[in-house]
Amino acid sequence: MAPVKFYFCSPSPPARFNLMAIKYMKLDVEIVVVDLLNGEQHSPEFLKLNPQHTIPTIDDNGFILWESRAIATYLVSSKAPGSTLYPTDVKKRALVDNRLYLDHELQMAFLGMVYPVYRMGAKEVSKSQKEKMYKALGNLNTFLEGQKYVAGSELTLADLALLATVVSIQEMGANVKKFNNITAWLKTLESVPGAQENLEGAQLFANFVKSMIDLKQTWEDSVLNRYLQKQDVPVISDNKSLKMAPLKFYHYRLSPPSRLVLLTIRNLKLDAEIVVVDLLKGEHLAPEFVKVNPQHTVPTIDDNGFVLWESRAIATYLVSSKAPGSSLYPTDVKKRAVVDARLYLDQELQIAFGGIAYPILALGATEMPKDKREKVFKILGNLNAFLEGQKYVAGSELTVADLALLSTMAGLQASGANLSKFSNVSAWLKSLESVPGAEENRDGAQFFGNLIKSKINLTGTWEA
Numbered sequence: 001m002a003p004v005k006f007y008f009c010s011p012s013p014p015a016r017f018n019l020m021a022i023k024y025m026k027l028d029v030e031i032v033v034v035d036l037l038n039g040e041q042h043s044p045e046f047l048k049l050n051p052q053h054t055i056p057t058i059d060d061n062g063f064i065l066w067e068s069r070a071i072a073t074y075l076v077s078s079k080a081p082g083s084t085l086y087p088t089d090v091k092k093r094a095l096v097d098n099r100l101y102l103d104h105e106l107q108m109a110f111l112g113m114v115y116p117v118y119r120m121g122a123k124e125v126s127k128s129q130k131e132k133m134y135k136a137l138g139n140l141n142t143f144l145e146g147q148k149y150v151a152g153s154e155l156t157l158a159d160l161a162l163l164a165t166v167v168s169i170q171e172m173g174a175n176v177k178k179f180n181n182i183t184a185w186l187k188t189l190e191s192v193p194g195a196q197e198n199l200e201g202a203q204l205f206a207n208f209v210k211s212m213i214d215l216k217q218t219w220e221d222s223v224l225n226r227y228l229q230k231q232d233v234p235v236i237s238d239n240k241s242l243k244m245a246p247l248k249f250y251h252y253r254l255s256p257p258s259r260l261v262l263l264t265i266r267n268l269k270l271d272a273e274i275v276v277v278d279l280l281k282g283e284h285l286a287p288e289f290v291k292v293n294p295q296h297t298v299p300t301i302d303d304n305g306f307v308l309w310e311s312r313a314i315a316t317y318l319v320s321s322k323a324p325g326s327s328l329y330p331t332d333v334k335k336r337a338v339v340d341a342r343l344y345l346d347q348e349l350q351i352a353f354g355g356i357a358y359p360i361l362a363l364g365a366t367e368m369p370k371d372k373r374e375k376v377f378k379i380l381g382n383l384n385a386f387l388e389g390q391k392y393v394a395g396s397e398l399t400v401a402d403l404a405l406l407s408t409m410a411g412l413q414a415s416g417a418n419l420s421k422f423s424n425v426s427a428w429l430k431s432l433e434s435v436p437g438a439e440e441n442r443d444g445a446q447f448f449g450n451l452i453k454s455k456i457n458l459t460g461t462w463e464a
Contacts, residue, residue: 002030002061003027003028003029003030004027004028004029004030004058004059004060004061004075004079005029005030005032005058005059005060006018006019006022006029006030006031006032006056006057006058007032007034007046007049007050007055007056007057007058007059008031008032008033008034008055008056009033009034009035009036009055010033010197010200010201010204010205011036011037011201011202011204011205011208012036012055012056012201012205013107013110013164013165013167013168013202014055014056014067014068014069014107014164015055015056015068015201016164016194016197016198016201016202017068017069017072017160017161017163017164017165018056018058018068018071018072018075019031019194019197019198020160020163020164020192020193020194020195020197020198021072021075021076021085021157021160022075022194023193023194024085024160024192024193024194025075025076025079025080025083025085027075027079034046034055036055037208041053041054041055049064050064050066051385052066052382054066054067056068056071057071058071058074058075060074060078063334065337065338065341066341067340067341067344067345068161069100069103069104069157069161069340069344070337070338070340070341070344071337072086072157072160072161073086073100073157073336073337073340074333074334074336074337074340076157077333077336077337078333078334084154084155084156085155085156085157085160086156086157087154087156090317090320090321091306091317091321092151092152093317093320094308094313094314094316094317094320094321095151095152095158095308095313096151096156096157096158097310097312097313097316097317098151098308098309098310098313099143099150099151099156099158099161099162100157100158100161101310101312101313101344101347102136102139102140102143102158102162102310103158103161103162103165104344104347104348105136105347105351106133106136106137106140106162106165106166106169107165108348108351109129109132109133109136110129110133110165110168110169110172112126112129112132113125113126113129113130113133113172114172114209117209117212117213118208118209118212122213123213124213125213130174133169133174134174137166137169137174137176137179137182138179139295140162140166140179140181140182141179141180141181141182142181142294142295144181144182144184144185145181148185148188149185149188150162150185155189155192159185159189159192160192163186163189163192163195163198164198164202166182166186167186167198167199167202168202168205168206170186170202171199171202171203171205171206172206172209172210173206173210246271246272246273247265247270247271247272247273247301247302247303247318248272248273248275248301248302248303249261249262249265249272249273249274249275249299249300249301250275250277250289250292250293250298250299250300250301250302251274251275251276251277251298251299252276252277252278252279252284252298253440253443253444253447254279254280254444254447254448254451255279255298255299255444255448256350256407256408256410256411256445256448257298257299257310257311257312257350257407258298258299258311258444259407259410259437259440259441259444259445260299260311260312260315260400260403260404260406260407260408261299261301261311261314261315261318262274262437262440262441263403263406263407263435263436263437263438263441264314264315264318264319264328264400264403265318265437266436266437266440267328267398267403267435267436267437268318268319268322268323268326268328269436270318270322277289277298279298284296284297284298292307293307293309295309297309297310299311299314301314301317301318303321311404312343312346312347312400312404315329315400315403315404316329316343316400319400327397327398327399328398328399328400328403329399329400330397330399335394335395338394338395339394339399339400339401341394342386342393342394342399342401342404342405343400343401343404345379345382345383345386345401345405346401346404346405346408348379349376349379349380349383349405349408350408352372352375352376352379353376353408353411353412355372355375356368356369356372356373356376356415357411357415357448357452360452360455360456361451361452361455365456366455366456367456368456368462370464373462373463373464374464376412376417376464377463377464378464380419380422380425381422383405383422383425384422384423384424384425385424387424387425387427387428388424391428391431392428393405393428398432398435402428402432402435403435403437406429406432406435406438406441407441407445409425409429410441410442410444410445411445411448411449413429413445413449414442414445414446414448414449414450415448415449415452415453415458415462416449416452416453416458416460416461416462417461417462417463418461418462418463421463
């Protein structure tokens with residue numbers, strides 16, 4: 001068999017993450033450099049391979065995959081099964097997945113800072129994006145309290161992913177050194193395979209961006225200090241008692257991520273105790289809940305002492321631990337990789353939609369900015385393309401990726417998004433109307449959508 005073909009560009013943090021994973025596993029790959037700054041990702045040859053024209057991309061003897069985290073987990077599962085980089089233990093793996101989604105969140109904030117500079121001619125770094133970035137760094141600093149690596153006592157893919165992103169942020173001038181735990185963690189990773197190439201690629205990209213806005217020094221904001229405070233991290237333990245308590249699920253119907261977990265529970269027919277946490281009343285900030293989840297996010301689960309948040313990590317954990325072998329999260333490494341890629345697409349869509357909804361619900365915004373609407377509709381276009389000629393988003397069977405995107409799409413639809421131009425998405429939504437939990441999902445989404453529309457007096461639909 002031919003070696004894996006790896007399409008790479010050194011300025012790209014996701015590509016550098018994959019390079020470090022490849023070097024750590026000592027894989028035989030053919031590296032094909034695609035110069036993003038010169039637009040080579042838009043060449044007809046590359047578009048034929050990856051219509052989303054993103055880097056990194058791999059071609060493993062005809063199996064084409066993009067999205068760096070999906071690539072990395074696929075490479076471990078297919079080329080180095082059993083590696084501690086992506087542990088097989090479902091709880092350890094769930095924590096790695098949780099941190100990988102944190103990396104995606106951090107990366108999206110970083111991209112929101114730099115993209116307007118090098119693509120749109122912005123002359124300064126967005127303060128709101130810097131705040132999002134520092135918030136994510138604060139969460140990472142908390143996770144590292146008292147432990148060597150981001151997901152426990154061993155190096156995992158989550159460390160390599162976050163290393164690529166954090167080094168890029170640091171080279172851009174962010175004052176990462178104020179986060180003591182992150183600084184110590186970065187020091188321990190200085191000698192991992194590929195670390196020097198990661199640093200050089202980050203410096204290349206940072207110097208390019210900084211030259212466009214004449215940024216020559218470290219920057220920070222007053223918002224940084226609020227994310228430097230130490231938070232308590234819940235103790236995670238395995239309860240070995242003979243009588244297992246039902247799963248405790250902290251839920252609020254307004255939240256699309258929370259409705260994903262509800263849909264997963266319903267489709268798996270799990271016995272769960274649902275604890276409602278009213279976000280609008282601030283119940284997620286109550287001391288009792290913050291003790292369970294210092295990030296104070298919903299959904300959260302407590303599975304006999306194993307506490308986990310981040311909806312997609314929860315959903316995949318529930319399938320792997322409660323219904324192993326279920327087609328909702330297939331065990332075949334290629335099928336699972338495609339599901340993972342679509343789960344990251346859902347997170348991207350959710351973050352883009354959150355950029356519209358959050359200012360309206362929490363900050364008193366009275367309109368939906370055009371650039372944010374365009375971002376949402378661009379992602380919907382990608383989803384529509386993935387659904388061409390197939391019933392579900394990751395193939396021929398319903399998976400947790402469908403449930404994730406269903407919860408997000410229901411909120412979009414209820415808030416007035418005009419989906420009529422996306423015929424594949426519309427047909428897919430129609431096919432999911434009767435899945436277990438669909439009615440509860442619709443009810444929650446309608447509540448969410450009506451709340452948004454009432455705050456901006458929207459009576460019709462909106463589009464890009």
